[in-house]
Amino acid sequence: MQQGVAALSSVPVVAAVAPRPVPTGKAGQVHRLTLMVETRFGVQPSGQVEKKLERIFEKASEGDLCEWVDHMSGLPGTDSEWLSLVESLTVHETYFCRDKPMLRMLRGVVMAQLLERKKQAGNYTFKIWSAGCSTGEETTNLVMLLLQALEKMGEATSNINGEITPHPRWRLEVIGTDVSRQVVTTAKNAHYADFGMGSFRDFSEKNLKQFFELVVDVVDPLPGVKYYRAKNFVRRHLTFRQHNLLSPTPPENNCDVVICRNVLIYFQDSVKRSVQELFHRALSQNGALLLGGPDVQYWPDRYERNFGDGGAWYVKK
Ligand SMILES: C[S@@+](CC[C@H](N)C(=O)[O-])C[C@H]1O[C@@H](n2cnc3c(N)ncnc32)[C@H](O)[C@@H]1O
Known part of the structure; x- marks a missing residue:
């Protein structure tokens, strides 16, 4: 005493x-x-x-x-x-092509390097986890980028309508998860309204034509608004599931890319740290982690830090 x-x-x-x-x-x-x-x-x-x-x-x-x-x-x-x-307390703001420099870097550098490495190793699977995906725009975007990256390296071909088909040896899985049941249902339904500040606010006509088709059977459409969904050649690689980032286990393992943007900003530091522990477990060795611009990476010893035109990405050692 x-x-x-x-x-x-x-x-x-x-x-x-x-x-x-x-x-x-x-x-x-x-x-x-x-x-x-x-x-x-x-x-x-x-x-x-x-x-x-x-x-x-x-x-x-x-x-x-x-x-x-x-x-x-x-x-x-x-x-x-x-x-x-929790549906009413979380922020679900999202849209296609959010943060273009990051998306360009992801396709041209991160995916290009990882896909080439897998090809060299004769491993033709590629899995991405988009954590806190909201209504699915980010996740759908990831499939588009992945198909384009494969086409660029000669591992996919496109037809006259721009539909990209990977070589049949490739197995692509892009999984979007969110704690909110409501947004996961919307993501699965995949009907996106084209109006002012909606999902397509920063999306080019060219991309809309190549990757999307008009939906005619929308229940309760907004008057005068057109709805689109991703074409089947994109949707066939997509899965959406409910998952709480505070769960003890990730929804997937052996991921080549984990991306979590505009989500961790709503968490306390201690929660951010443990959620990033989950990301580490979900990633395979040499897999890449991408976080939002303001996010701190809490486990620097476990990753090699890289920096490009679209920000930082972290490769699991
Ligand atoms: C602002 S949106 C970000 C959407 C997308 N990542 C983007 O950058 O456009 C944040 C999402 O995180 C989800 N979220 C919040 N807390 C979560 C948790 N504990 N587990 C999983 N998702 C969560 C919310 O439901 C919301 O849909």
């Missing part, structure tokens, strides 16, 4: 920081819920998340809310009640 006090007395004195008052009443219940959302889904407790929750529970009484929060505390993150709630 004496020793403990002595040790404490040598600790530099730091100005005491008043702890943030824990909210009470309904705000207190919302705060409890925010913390539970964080442990189950990584979504950082922020004023914005609390505001969204306050809006959702505007009409509930404090007693009802308290009872419901108690009930939720006993449910795992895989329960449908949690999954319904």
Whole structure:
């Protein structure tokens, strides 16, 4: 005990920081819920998340809310009640050809190198995991890039309509995952509306013609809006699945590329670190990890860092 006090007395004195008052009443219940959302889904407790929750529970009484929060505390993150709630708290913004310099680098350098290496080794499988894929635009884009990279190296051919078919020895798998059931359903459905700030906001006519076809049987279409889906030669390489990045296991192993962009920014540092542990496990040796521009890579010893015109990518040692 004496020793403990002595040790404490040598600790530099730091100005005491008043702890943030824990909210009470309904705000207190919302705060409890925010913390539970964080442990189950990584979504950082922020004023914005609390505001969204306050809006959702505007009409509930404090007693009802308290009872419901108690009930939720006993449910795992895989329960449908949690999954319904998290739909409204996550940001699903995405579109085709988001960050063109990165996509060009991915196709022209990262994929080109990895595909060539696999070809040399006589290994004709190529697997990509797009983590936090939202409604699937990023994942679909990855198939387009992969087919173009294969065509460039003479491992795929295209017909007069621009449909690219890889040499039959290749097996391509591009898997998009997201915690939200709703966006995964939309990604599987693959009907993308073409309007102002929608999925095609930065997509060329040439790409639209080559990779997409008009959908005529849309249920409840927006008036005057055209809908497109990727052509079958793209869709046949795509899979979408629900997966929480806070799960102990990745949805896939032996991936050649793992890409996770505009997702980790919503997580606390400790969560980012453990999610990146999952990426490391999902990657095969020499596989490449691509993160968003502002994301820090937490395991530098495990990767060789490369840098190109579209940013950084990390090759698993
Ligand atoms: C802003 S979108 C990014 C979409 C795409 N990667 C892009 O860059 O365009 C972020 C996505 O991350 C998903 N997400 C958030 N927390 C997640 C978690 N714990 N596990 C899996 N996905 C999560 C959200 O549901 C959302 O669809």
